[in-house]
Amino acid sequence: MVAGGVIIRVRRGGAADDPEERHQTYAIAPRPRMTVLDALTAIQSELDPSLGFRYSCRVGMCGTCALRVNGRPRWACRTLIEGLGESVTLEPLVNFPVLRDLAVDMTPFLDKMSRARAWAEPTEAAASAPVELSPDSRQRVRIDPHIECITCGICYSACGMAAHDPDFLGPAALNRAYTLVCDSRDAAGGERLAEVADEHGIWRCHSQFNCTEACPKGISPATAIQALKRRAAASGAKSFVASIIGGLAPGG
Numbered sequence: 001m002v003a004g005g006v007i008i009r010v011r012r013g014g015a016a017d018d019p020e021e022r023h024q025t026y027a028i029a030p031r032p033r034m035t036v037l038d039a040l041t042a043i044q045s046e047l048d049p050s051l052g053f054r055y056s057c058r059v060g061m062c063g064t065c066a067l068r069v070n071g072r073p074r075w076a077c078r079t080l081i082e083g084l085g086e087s088v089t090l091e092p093l094v095n096f097p098v099l100r101d102l103a104v105d106m107t108p109f110l111d112k113m114s115r116a117r118a119w120a121e122p123t124e125a126a127a128s129a130p131v132e133l134s135p136d137s138r139q140r141v142r143i144d145p146h147i148e149c150i151t152c153g154i155c156y157s158a159c160g161m162a163a164h165d166p167d168f169l170g171p172a173a174l175n176r177a178y179t180l181v182c183d184s185r186d187a188a189g190g191e192r193l194a195e196v197a198d199e200h201g202i203w204r205c206h207s208q209f210n211c212t213e214a215c216p217k218g219i220s221p222a223t224a225i226q227a228l229k230r231r232a233a234a235s236g237a238k239s240f241v242a243s244i245i246g247g248l249a250p251g252g
């Protein structure tokens with residue numbers, strides 16, 4: 001290895017058509033401010049064109065480049081090689097099926113967004129004319145810290161409950177549901193709240209805040225989930241807890 005060089009250990013395999021998991025090492029000479037994504041593209045173009053990974057925007061906008069760097073889920077395009085050590089291990093996100101090497105299948109994650117109805121369903125008023133939320137309104141203040149999600153899946157990979165319960169909706173879908181439940185322009189708030197308050201939804205979360213610690217956009221999905229729990233309890237939404245209480249009630 002050249003002086004000042006870095007060894008990149010990449011997890012290969014683990015996919016349906018290449019099941020044997022192994023680590024392959026590549027020696028690189030990092031440039032100043034080289035990112036993990038720069039290193040991967042250099043390896044692919046100069047050393048090994050068969051290496052599989054995914055990216056699109058390169059600037060922290062699209063969320064497609066997420067992987068594990070030395071065991072931590074991070075975004076490749078905004079993580080500098082400098083400071084990671086002389087040996088850097090790159091692996092695919094956990095809690096996702098591997099498509100090829102570092103590229104994972106986002107389908108189950110996006111299906112959970114659908115289960116949480118992660119799209120706006122406007123009220124009649126909001127559908128017929130633009131309705132503003134004033135920047136200093138309570139709604140806007142609640143929603144704003146949670147809206148910059150780029151669906152990278154990093155929080156989902158960091159989540160211990162997602163590993164334990166494959167049906168758990170997960171931090172990103174619940175964070176998105178929270179932004180909509182808080183928004184008076186959305187007509188599906190109550191129904192959405194009831195749907196995310198089941199045994200694979202908000203009550204599954206143990207508030208460990210791993211998602212919050214990992215999110216590269218500074219979002220706190222765990223805080224959103226806690227707020228959803230308070231709303232579900234206050235609204236009497238049909239929930240896992242409510243169904244247990246109902247089951248214990250006399251004649252219930």
Ligand code: SF4
Pocket residue numbers: 063148149150151152153154155156171172175214215216217218219221
């Ligand atoms: S909440 Fe953060 S970590 Fe989770 S998907 Fe959105 S941007 Fe990524």
Ligand code: FES
Pocket residue numbers: 055056057058059060061062063064065066075076077078
């Ligand atoms: S390539 Fe788009 S966020 Fe990294």
